[in-house]
Amino acid sequence: MIRAGVGLSIDPDPVKAAEEAASGALSRAGRADAALLLATPGYGEGMPGLLEAAIGTLGTRRLAGVTCHGVIGLGREEEAAVVVLAVSGLDVETFLLEELDPFEPRVGEELRARLGGEARAEDLVVLMPDPRGVPLLATLNEVREALAPALVVGAGAADPVWDRPQQWCGREITSGGLAGMVLRGARPPRVGVTQACRPLCDPLPVTRTQGHWILELDGRPALDVYREAARGPLGEDLRRAAGFVLAALPKADEGPLEPGGYLVRNVAGFALEEKAFAIPEALKPGELLGLVVREPEAAREDLKAMLAGLEGGDPALGLYFDCCARGAALFGVPGLESGYLEQSLGGTPLAGMFGSCEIGPVGGRAELLTYTGVLALIDR
Numbered sequence: 001m002i003r004a005g006v007g008l009s010i011d012p013d014p015v016k017a018a019e020e021a022a023s024g025a026l027s028r029a030g031r032a033d034a035a036l037l038l039a040t041p042g043y044g045e046g047m048p049g050l051l052e053a054a055i056g057t058l059g060t061r062r063l064a065g066v067t068c069h070g071v072i073g074l075g076r077e078e079e080a081a082v083v084v085l086a087v088s089g090l091d092v093e094t095f096l097l098e099e100l101d102p103f104e105p106r107v108g109e110e111l112r113a114r115l116g117g118e119a120r121a122e123d124l125v126v127l128m129p130d131p132r133g134v135p136l137l138a139t140l141n142e143v144r145e146a147l148a149p150a151l152v153v154g155a156g157a158a159d160p161v162w163d164r165p166q167q168w169c170g171r172e173i174t175s176g177g178l179a180g181m182v183l184r185g186a187r188p189p190r191v192g193v194t195q196a197c198r199p200l201c202d203p204l205p206v207t208r209t210q211g212h213w214i215l216e217l218d219g220r221p222a223l224d225v226y227r228e229a230a231r232g233p234l235g236e237d238l239r240r241a242a243g244f245v246l247a248a249l250p251k252a253d254e255g256p257l258e259p260g261g262y263l264v265r266n267v268a269g270f271a272l273e274e275k276a277f278a279i280p281e282a283l284k285p286g287e288l289l290g291l292v293v294r295e296p297e298a299a300r301e302d303l304k305a306m307l308a309g310l311e312g313g314d315p316a317l318g319l320y321f322d323c324c325a326r327g328a329a330l331f332g333v334p335g336l337e338s339g340y341l342e343q344s345l346g347g348t349p350l351a352g353m354f355g356s357c358e359i360g361p362v363g364g365r366a367e368l369l370t371y372t373g374v375l376a377l378i379d380r
């Protein structure tokens with residue numbers, strides 16, 4: 001039978017924080033066959049001692065994690081803390097991969113080899129890459145293809161203090177690598193994606209592009225369409241608008257701008273004379289692009305809808321991967337998301353992180369996400 005427990009500590013001392021968080025998790029899980037340990041940047045230089053203390057308390061070296069903007073656990077969101085999720089009665093494979101080369105793919109092959117065979121629909125693959133050193137899209141494509149039909153979720157490591165995100169597995173620590181785990185349950189995991197945006201217009205066909213620049217939408221100058229969608233003061237202040245009015249790339253055939261049906265991408269620049277704007281992905285004429293606005297009201301309602309859609313089942317544990325631009329930064333108050341999670345999931349042990357990017361299913365496949373929260377549940 002799967003048992004899990006979560007412990008959290010805000011003690012600034014790395015060893016004491018690890019012992020407190022690990023002890024709390026262990027007291028609820030009974031024992032630890034494997035564990036997820038997430039830490040905020042303030043523990044950076046003390047990570048070797050922190051991991052040693054956690055391993056000694058948990059009694060297992062099967063432990064993986066990363067540094068992140070903040071941690072989630074026990075119904076709280078903390079900017080300076082350590083959280084530990086201990087698991088027993090579940091087959092978990094932890095891993096740490098370094099020096100990934102986009103021209104020599106090996107992630108998918110290595111993970112499949114560690115699983116000792118083909119992946120299953122009951123498997124949950126958790127990826128926690130360092131975006132500075134890991135080719136994100138290439139790696140995600142590899143894992144998707146090699147480990148189908150497993151579900152893939154995760155988030156990017158981050159360290160705004162030391163500017164050197166760390167990843168670990170057991171006592172081994174690196175930077176620029178990929179940490180993660182594969183949780184092999186008896187039932188398919190249940191995953192929900194919640195977004196923080198409200199559509200401003202229907203998806204429009206891209207009619208003219210130049211590289212990453214969108215020149216025309218539905219035959220009109222793209223920047224004119226953007227200004228109309230932004231409306232009022234935002235339409236006049238493009239620098240400010242770029243933080244709120246974002247591009248949406250539909251991935252679902254039905255309800256393309258319904259929650260969980262599109263990818264959100266930042267507007268990377270404006271060309272006033274050409275009446276164009278740029279996004280991080282190069283689109284081709286004929287593809288669809290929508291415009292959405294990031295706002296707390298839409299994010300709150302979408303979070304509630306996502307949680308309602310995951311009701312039922314018998315979750316033994318949960319993982320929540322959240323965007324660093326959500327949480328208190330979006331809602332204006334700390335703990336709103338974790339409060340909704342706690343209310344919906346009751347006593348289900350849940351741990352999570354605020355990352356630099358997110359990974360979760362959109363339109364039926366794992367995608368690189370922004371401004372989203374990804375909730376994964378493992379049922380008994």
